[in-house]
Amino acid sequence: MSAQKKILLVDDSPTVLLMERLLLQDGPYALLSATSGQEAVDTALAERPDLILMDVVMPGMDGFEVCRRLRAEAPTSTTPIILVTTRGGSEHVERGYESGCNDYVTKPFDGNELRAKIESFLGP
Amino acid sequence: MRPDLEMVRAVFRAEATELLAGMEQTFLSIETSAGSEVFERLFRSIHTLKGNALLMGFPAASELAHTVEDLIEKLSARAVPRTAALATLLLQAVDALRLLIGIPNVNERAGVDPGEIQRRLVAAARAGGPPEAASPASSAPAVEGEAPAAERLTEAVPAPARERTLRVGLDRLDRMLDLTGEIAIARGRLTTMLEQPGRYSPQELLAAHRESDRLYQDLQELVMKARLVPIGSAFQPFARTLRDLSTATGKLVRLELSGEEVEVDTAVVELIRDPLTHLVRNAVDHGIEPPQVRKARGKNPMGTLRLHARHEAGGILVEVSDDGAGLDPGRIRDRARAMGLLGPTEERPDDELYQFIFTPGFSTAERLTELSGRGIGLDVVRSNIEALRGAISIDTQAGRGTTLTLRLPLTLSIIEGFLVGVGEETYVLPLESVIECVDLPPTERQPGRSGVLNLRGQPLPFLRLRDHFAMEGPPAERESVVIVGYGQGHQAGFAVDALLGQTQTVIKPLGRLFQHLPGVSGSAILGNGRVALVLDVSTLLRKLLVAPGPTAAA
Numbered sequence: 001m002s003a004q005k006k007i008l009l010v011d012d013s014p015t016v017l018l019m020e021r022l023l024l025q026d027g028p029y030a031l032l033s034a035t036s037g038q039e040a041v042d043t044a045l046a047e048r049p050d051l052i053l054m055d056v057v058m059p060g061m062d063g064f065e066v067c068r069r070l071r072a073e074a075p076t077s078t079t080p081i082i083l084v085t086t087r088g089g090s091e092h093v094e095r096g097y098e099s100g101c102n103d104y105v106t107k108p109f110d111g112n113e114l115r116a117k118i119e120s121f122l123g124p
Numbered sequence: 125m126r127p128d129l130e131m132v133r134a135v136f137r138a139e140a141t142e143l144l145a146g147m148e149q150t151f152l153s154i155e156t157s158a159g160s161e162v163f164e165r166l167f168r169s170i171h172t173l174k175g176n177a178l179l180m181g182f183p184a185a186s187e188l189a190h191t192v193e194d195l196i197e198k199l200s201a202r203a204v205p206r207t208a209a210l211a212t213l214l215l216q217a218v219d220a221l222r223l224l225i226g227i228p229n230v231n232e233r234a235g236v237d238p239g240e241i242q243r244r245l246v247a248a249a250r251a252g253g254p255p256e257a258a259s260p261a262s263s264a265p266a267v268e269g270e271a272p273a274a275e276r277l278t279e280a281v282p283a284p285a286r287e288r289t290l291r292v293g294l295d296r297l298d299r300m301l302d303l304t305g306e307i308a309i310a311r312g313r314l315t316t317m318l319e320q321p322g323r324y325s326p327q328e329l330l331a332a333h334r335e336s337d338r339l340y341q342d343l344q345e346l347v348m349k350a351r352l353v354p355i356g357s358a359f360q361p362f363a364r365t366l367r368d369l370s371t372a373t374g375k376l377v378r379l380e381l382s383g384e385e386v387e388v389d390t391a392v393v394e395l396i397r398d399p400l401t402h403l404v405r406n407a408v409d410h411g412i413e414p415p416q417v418r419k420a421r422g423k424n425p426m427g428t429l430r431l432h433a434r435h436e437a438g439g440i441l442v443e444v445s446d447d448g449a450g451l452d453p454g455r456i457r458d459r460a461r462a463m464g465l466l467g468p469t470e471e472r473p474d475d476e477l478y479q480f481i482f483t484p485g486f487s488t489a490e491r492l493t494e495l496s497g498r499g500i501g502l503d504v505v506r507s508n509i510e511a512l513r514g515a516i517s518i519d520t521q522a523g524r525g526t527t528l529t530l531r532l533p534l535t536l537s538i539i540e541g542f543l544v545g546v547g548e549e550t551y552v553l554p555l556e557s558v559i560e561c562v563d564l565p566p567t568e569r570q571p572g573r574s575g576v577l578n579l580r581g582q583p584l585p586f587l588r589l590r591d592h593f594a595m596e597g598p599p600a601e602r603e604s605v606v607i608v609g610y611g612q613g614h615q616a617g618f619a620v621d622a623l624l625g626q627t628q629t630v631i632k633p634l635g636r637l638f639q640h641l642p643g644v645s646g647s648a649i650l651g652n653g654r655v656a657l658v659l660d661v662s663t664l665l666r667k668l669l670v671a672p673g674p675t676a677a678a
Contacts (some may be wrong), residue, residue, distance in 0.1 A: 012168075013175045015136040022128050056170045059164075084177040108178040 003076040004030040005122045010066070011057045011084070020053060023111045024118070037061025041069050044076050051121055052081045053114075054101075056092050065078035067099040080121040084109070136180050138289040141227050143169045144218050145360065147556045150213045155206050162199035171198060181647070185224035188238060191245045192217050199247055210248060215364065216241050265291065305344040310336035323601050330470065351391070352534075355433045355440070356384025358393045362404050362431065369408045374661065376415050376426040377408055382478050383433035388440055392532055395512055395637070396442065399505045401497050403444040403528050404429065406502070411448030411526050421523065423447070439514075439534055445527040451520040459486065478518050482506045508664050513539070513554060513645060541629045544606060545622035547595040550656040552648050553618070554627055557608040557661045564603040564619050577605060577617060586617035587664060592643070608661050616665050631658055643667065 007029045007087055009020045017033050025106060034040040037058050044052060044066075052070070056063035063083055070076040076091055083096045083104040102121070105114055147169050150162060152232065174189035198204040220238035222229050314332045317324045324332075347544045359381050366379050412418075412427035419425050430445040453474045460466040460480045480486055484503040509516045514532040533539070540555035564586075568575055571591055586605055589595075600621035607617045629648035645660035 013139060013172045013176060015132065015139050017136050018132050018177065022132065049579055057168055059168060086171065086178065105176045108181075 002009075003030060005031060005051070006030045006042065006047060006049040007118065007122075008044055008047065008052045008054075009033045010034060010037075010052065010054040010058075010063070012055065016084070020114075023114055027115065027118075029122075031119075037063070037066045040066050044070055044079065045073060048075055049079065051118060052079055053084060053105075053118070054081060055084050056096070057086075063101075064095055066097040067096070067101050071100040074079065082117060088100075133180065134289050135394075136176055136213060137225070137227060138172060138291075140176065140221075140225050143173050144222060144227065145357075148215060148218045148364055151211050151218065152527055153368060154211050154214070155208050156228065158199065163196060166196050167193065167200065169299060173221070182225055183554065184238065185221055188217065188221055188224065188242050188245075190240055191249070192221075195245055195249045204249065213241070213248060215243055215367075217245060238383065290351065290353070296346065296350050300343060300346050303339060303346065306545060307336060307339045310339055311628065321452055348389075351389050352387040353390045353393055355386050355388050355393060355442070356381070358397055358400060359431050359433075361386055361397075362400070362429075365401065365404055366408065366429065369405065373408065374414060375408060375410055376411050378426050378428050380428055380430045380431075382430070386433040386435060386440055388433075388532070388534060392440075392512065392534075395508070396530065397533065399508045399530070400431070400442070400444065402502075402505050404431075407446040407448065407526070411446040411450075435534075436531070440532050442530040442532065443527055444530075447525040449524055450522040450524055451481070451518075452480055456480055478520060481518070482516075510660065513643065513660075515662065538625060539629060539631060539658070541658070542606065542626050543624035543650075544588045544589075544618070544620040545624050546593065546620050547597050549593070549595070550650060550654065551589065551620075552627075552629055552656050552658045553606060553608065553661060554658075557610065559607045559609050559615060562605050562617075564605050568619075569599065569603055578616075579607070579617075584615060584617050586619055588619040590619070590621065592664070608665075610662055610665050618659075618664070629656075630656070634636055 003049065005028065009017055009024075009031060010033070011017050012035050014035075017035070021033070024101055031102060032043060032049060034043045037060050040052070041061070043049075054063045054066060061069075067081055067083075069080065070081070080103070081101040083092070083101045084107060085092045085096070085104055086107045093104055095121070103117055105117060149167060150166055154162075156274055170189050170193045174186050174193060175350070177183075177186035177189060178381070195204065195210075195214070195366050199206055199210070204210070216236060217230060219236045220241045223236055224238055276580065310332070314336055317329055317332055363379050366377050368379050369375070408427075412429070413421070413423075415425035418427065428447045430443065432443045434441055456477045457466065457472075460483075461468060463486065465480060465483060465484070466472065482502050482505075484501060486501065486503070506516050509530055509532070512532055514530055515529075517529045519529065520527065522525040539552075541552040542555045543559045544553060562579065565577070568577055568586075571588075574585060574587050577586050584605075584607065588603075590599060590603075603619050603621055604623050605617040605619050606623070607615055609615055627650075629650075631646040631648055643660050643664040644657045645663075646658040648656050648658055650656050
């Protein structure tokens, strides 16, 4: 049997991390988490996750910057990255694609939609 | 999924509480000191709150947060001037967000109307000027559908019981987990040894037992440490309280904090919040003079209120000081006489007069103001503090100010106890208050609640617990007196049947039914599985000393 797919969850809010964990814990995934941009880059390079679900607004390094850095590194240049944005951030979506992300979800996200998006990248 | 959802809600509330408290502190000083980095943090906080509120199903709070975010962006870009009026509006927005999310406000304030606040925020952001300074009180019932967006904001959220959560560093938790593992190994080893009778000597078994006991104590210490938080989180809200009080009274008050890093049990922080709030209000209302008066007395028109914390011998000490008028012994004497607490010609030293302010119903203020005249007196503050096994003392100088000092135990749940037996029952006295034990002379062994004992030539009032608790059955062959200290060098005793030695006990609060039992502060489970009541020394002694026996007048 192949190894479980790894998903890296990145958010500086414990509420969001916990919520994402609860939505995904029943899926066939191993869940990792990071609470800052820098930690996200370090964890992504060390753990090579199969997908990254990431907040945009974070202290220090924001989600866009993390995307750019990960795209510049060979091991993570093609890792699927889904950005989590909040309503009213249409400019976020644009900047997100510019910085190299693959998709985005908007809060409040729907569990089914989130799982479907993840499955579209990782398979069921 | 229910328990999970409960957990997310608890985390959400804890996070929102923290974010809002942080924003509140920043808004307090936004007119004067706000660099771009401060605004970035503000923006991130409100943005996170906006998203989380949406996730958790608080659309109105999210909407309001969105408006605040908008205004913060404009403030940051200096598209809107940073004024005191705007700071007040943003502080009211924090209150409104608390209301919408259902987080209890530390300082209860006159009706916040989220819809009204929302409208004024939008106006402020649009006009780029200061909002009209309509007071929230004057616009109390203003929910008459103006803007549809504003109407949606008034959906009521029932306030939940206060969530009790605590953040613990992962490294501390990891060390606890390690210790748990070590304890499991030590216990396993002990079990194996016990299963082979005769193979190990009692000394070897005892050594193995002591090893696992030592590990357990390490774990206990770690758990207690994990409960420690800096006391500063109880101090910070007072910056806001003082701002509100200054506005309401026209007095000028500056807040000075020190010792915020002193760590105390998280329960202590929660429980001293109300008493501290009362003392702070009291200091501003009764202590600090209006600016003109201060000027006339040659003082700085701006008064100072100091909150200071430090460690002191196994406990912490919190001081609330003001540089106001100080207590007036003359007025306290008059009031005490009027209340019949003091004879018409009876005189007392000032120090003793000051103690009267802790009497229920005692207030010398000519008028009960809206601020401190709310039916709670210093007597309630004192009983709250004593319920925490703490004590309160007062120090005042006419014209110079007043300091109220709270002494509190570091942790609430574990005490070094001294066990005593009365009849079939076992009671626990806090070891810190026990001074020595002596035999009760046979001549004093008569029924009656209290008496006075001659201790090396000094009178020592004592309370016979057997009588106090109306214990049946014959008294013991010998009775002993445990001498305890209280106040400044005073001593008193408790007569008991047996002295059972010291022990470390975990105090459990009494159930609701017994919560108001005078003289008992909690219960503890003993090593033999029985329950013992933990005695509240100061309350018991007050009973003894307020209603002394015929010979106890000394």
